[in-house]
Amino acid sequence: DAKTTQPTSMDCAEGRAANLPCNHSTISGNxxxxxxxxxxSQGPQYIIHGLKNNETNEMAxxxxxxxxxxxTLILPHATLRDTAVYYCFSITNTGNQFYFGTGTSLTxxx
Amino acid sequence: ExxxxxxxxxxxxxxxxEVILRCVPISNHxxxxxxxxxxGQKVEFLVSFYNNEIxxxxxxFDDQFSVERPDGSxxxxxxxxxxxxxxxxxxxxxxxxxxxxxxxxGTRLSIL
Numbered sequence: 001d002a003k004t005t006q007p008t009s010m011d012c013a014e015g016r017a018a019n020l021p022c023n024h025s026t027i028s029g030n031x032x033x034x035x036x037x038x039x040x041s042q043g044p045q046y047i048i049h050g051l052k053n054n055e056t057n058e059m060a061x062x063x064x065x066x067x068x069x070x071x072t073l074i075l076p077h078a079t080l081r082d083t084a085v086y087y088c089f090s091i092t093n094t095g096n097q098f099y100f101g102t103g104t105s106l107t108x109x110x
Numbered sequence: 111e112x113x114x115x116x117x118x119x120x121x122x123x124x125x126x127x128e129v130i131l132r133c134v135p136i137s138n139h140x141x142x143x144x145x146x147x148x149x150g151q152k153v154e155f156l157v158s159f160y161n162n163e164i165x166x167x168x169x170x171f172d173d174q175f176s177v178e179r180p181d182g183s184x185x186x187x188x189x190x191x192x193x194x195x196x197x198x199x200x201x202x203x204x205x206x207x208x209x210x211x212x213x214x215x216g217t218r219l220s221i222l
Contacts, residue, residue, distance in 0.1 A: 034210060043114075043201045043213035044153060093209055096166040097143070097155035 004088045009105040012082075018075040020104050022088030025069040030092050033064060035073045037084040038103070044087065047073065078108045112136045114214035116202050122220045123192050131187045131217045135204030142185045143203040143211060144177065146170070153201065159185065189219075197221045 005023045012018040024033065034049040048055055048062045050071075055062045061074040075082055087103040115134045123129045135142055144156040157167040159177050176188045185204070189196055199218050203211040 032209065038153070043203075043215045046210045046212055049210060091209065093207070096141075096158040096208060097168070098153075098211070099155070100145075100153040102152065 004090055004101065006086070006088055006101070006104045008102065009107070011107050011109055012075075012078045014080060014108050014110050015077055018073075018078040018082065018106060018108070020073040020075075020086050020088075020106065021070065022073070023070045024088070024090045027068050027090045028092075031090040032093065033062065033068075033071045034089040034091060034098070035060070035062065036087045036089070036098070037082075038087070039081075039084040044098075044100075047086075078106075080108050080110065082106065083108045114202055114204055114212055116200075116214035116217050118217060119215070120218045120220070122222060125194055125221050126191050129189050129192055129219065131189075131200050131202075131219065133185045133187070133202030133204075133214060134183055135185055135202070136206075136212060137183070139204035139206050139212075141165075141205045141208055141211075142177075142179065143205075144187045145201045145203065145213075146198040147201065147216075148195075148198045156187070192219075192221045194221050 032049050032051050035047040036044045038044045048060050050062045064071045085103040085105050089098050117132045142159040145153050147153045155168050157171045158165045174190045178186050197220050199216040201213050201216045203213045205211045
């Protein structure tokens, strides 16, 4: 599975959009981009995934660049409860395990 | 919304004792996983389980660890003889296909 890199930390004002970037420059054609988050003391929570098209669900939007070498997770109206560590992964549909890095620690500021 | 449930939320065990951590995956899921997170460190993959057998395991998952699906609803992780360094949060996850995995809120294991 391709390696991903993310900024260590970010701040976002409450009510504003949080844009979390992820680089996956070595992603292969059959690897999906997945986003999870971990709120303190809880289990990782699935957010969204995509292959090459942009995706949106009730939690977030995922924008994948045309060359698929990077993506951005967008939380459209961040709330204090969105403060968490956000993890980006690239993995095939037959992959068994997520390799958790350090992720991006997002702090939503009142 | 269905969720993965783990019991107990906190387990305290004497070093050298056996411990069993329990998980109830989401009911129609076929793939099951255990991860652990030592305090302040990354989440680490331990093992994946499908069709009543281990499909992949990490170097952490040595002979002291075993997994079982004893009935149609539970998925367990057993640590045979616990060590101090086994103290961690243990997360169970399940998935209908391999992805996406849905995680429980974990069991905090404290070894004394």
